[in-house]
Amino acid sequence: MPVGSCAVRVSGIAKVEVDEGIEWRATVQVADESHELRFGAPAELASHADASMFVAACFLPAMAWGQDLEIDGPVSAHLLARLPILGRHYSTMDPGLRPPEVTAAEAVDDPEPTGHGTACLLSRGVDSTYSVAVDRVEPAPLDHLLYCRTLEPHHDPEVSDAELAATRRVADRVGLPLHVAWTNLRTFTDPMFGWSAMHGAGLSALGLLVRQRFDTLVIPSAYDLPGTTSTGSHPSLDPLWSTADFRIFHDLTDRGRHAKVAWLAEHRPELLAELKVCYSDNASANCGQCHKCLLTMSSLRAAGALHLAPLFPSELDLEALRRQRLPGLGLRGLWLPILFAAREVGDDDLAAAIEDVFRLTAVPTLRELVGGRSRSLDRLLGRVAGPARFAPYDPERATTFETFDRVATDRLLPMVRHGEVPPPGQPPRPGLRPSTVVASIEASLRHRRR
Structure with missing residues (x-):
């Protein structure tokens, strides 16, 4: 670049x-x-x-x-x-x-505050649905909701209208007024940044647009405290976009993604009917095949609540789940509570599928072991092995959450495995136990037999 x-x-x-x-x-x-x-x-x-x-x-x-x-x-x-x-x-x-x-x-200099009340962003994902539904004292009880109707740039007008109608239904169910904003920000930033890297700054920009009306804007959090990782929306980042007259508040980290799903299933199950996490298709329903859909469906299934979320397919595709790979510790941390919950409720099939994902992610592919040594070798691997499972950071394309997550992971793994600290940008050498390799091979063979 x-x-x-x-x-x-x-x-x-x-x-x-x-x-x-x-x-x-x-x-x-x-x-x-x-x-x-x-x-x-x-x-x-x-x-x-x-x-x-x-x-x-x-x-x-x-x-x-x-x-x-x-x-x-x-x-x-x-x-x-x-x-x-x-x-x-x-x-x-x-x-x-x-x-x-x-x-x-x-x-x-910022004027004396003119806005009053606390607003929360609502997209109908797990995090924002939880944030608008849970009783709160921090930063204050909610007074308003803010929705951006153009945040998914691939939605056509018909789908956008349906999404807005569904969001209004959620607002009615939680009893809060909904305000609607719009922007073409993502058509500008998506070629440079994945939204997962940009969304903290992007949502803060929406807050700065409307700060005359509110004194505080809540950005829903994605992680609990142990799982907080390098990402575009972070407790240390979001508040820095505040002004003297307007506070941006990264929501509390006392519950992670699965804990939020379990809380909604127990306390506000009616809100699961409008749950929408998928950004892959121009559709009002969730595709059931992308990583966000599979993560959320797995969590709903472990909580015994998949039947309460009709915008998802009725059955979780465990083979699609097994094809997922988790390049960084942040993504793996989202799956761990689901694995523990699946074991606790005796859902052996779901637990086994998630365990296979961890095993297959842990062992580097041939491309990762020998790739990057020469262009001709990389081309050969591309023909033989197909596309890379983790897209490498391309500075002429995009920085994504996965990039942030991989940087943090590559710093930690060499210290854990070998007591080494490699230069920035150098991936850790595998250093795997034979039992890990064997378990990964067994998982791969099970997947191929299916």
């Missing part, structure tokens, strides 16, 4: 009245390409915004391009002062990202 003295420039910032309210637009110049970036919401939410949202939207892209960031508009001085900390956080998760110098046409 190009590195140089050029800057990512955000200019032409304008407030435009549209049928649904106010839309803020800006031109983002990256290298020799221009992109129009848009954020919108009803006028009572977004009429007094400044350019701070564009900082959150463009900060990581500037890091990816190795360039500084110039904003031709007013930006919160409180936020500007914290950007170096954010940059250092991101670069620790991916050393290939360079913290940018950020300049704004004007650094403005």
Whole structure:
């Protein structure tokens, strides 16, 4: 990816009245390409915004391009002062990202808070459904919900309308008003970043858009405290996008993903009817085959609640589950509680499938053992073995959560296995016990027989 003295420039910032309210637009110049970036919401939410949202939207892209960031508009001085900390956080998760110098046409003191109340983002995934349903004292009881109707850019208008209707049903069931925003952010960032890396900054940008209406925005958490890993939304990252008049709160880490599913199944089972985690298809239902679907269906099955979630297939495809590979410790940590729950309830088939995933993930493939030594060897492996099970980090394509997770994992495994600390970017050598290799081979043979 190009590195140089050029800057990512955000200019032409304008407030435009549209049928649904106010839309803020800006031109983002990256290298020799221009992109129009848009954020919108009803006028009572977004009429007094400044350019701070564009900082959150463009900060990581500037890091990816190795360039500084110039904003031709007013930006919160409180936020500007914290950007170096954010940059250092991101670069620790991916050393290939360079913290940018950020300049704004004007650094403005934040006004006295005008917003009142605590809002929570709702997407109808496990984390946000739990966050809007659970009784809370931190940061405060919820007063409002915020939904972005364009956050899945591949949804056509019909699916988008159905998704909004389903989200309104959830809001009605929890008894909170729903506010709707929109943005084309992902059409700009997806070619550079997987949403899993970008979503903390992206959701914070939505919060900065509507900060005149609320004083606090809750971003649902994905992990419990032991499982917290390097990812784009993190307890140490999200609050740094706050301003003096608006607080961004990364939700509590007292329950992990499976514990949230189990809580919903016990306390708010009616909300499982609208559970939507899948981003793979242009559809209102969950596909049942992608990693997020398989993870959630496994959790629902272990909690005895799969029948309560009709947007998923009625049966979990255990063979599709066995094909999953978990490149980092963060992803593996999401599966561990499901494995323990499956064992506890006597679901031997589910437990065995998850155990096979762990075994097959633990043993490196031939490609991982000898790949990267020569281009001709890599081409041969590609023809013989097919595509790599873990896509390597491609700095000209995307940084994803998996990249962050692999960096953290590659730092830890050599110390655990060998007491070694390799240079950054060097993957750990296998160092596996023979019993692990044998177990992986047995799991692979079982999978092939099926």
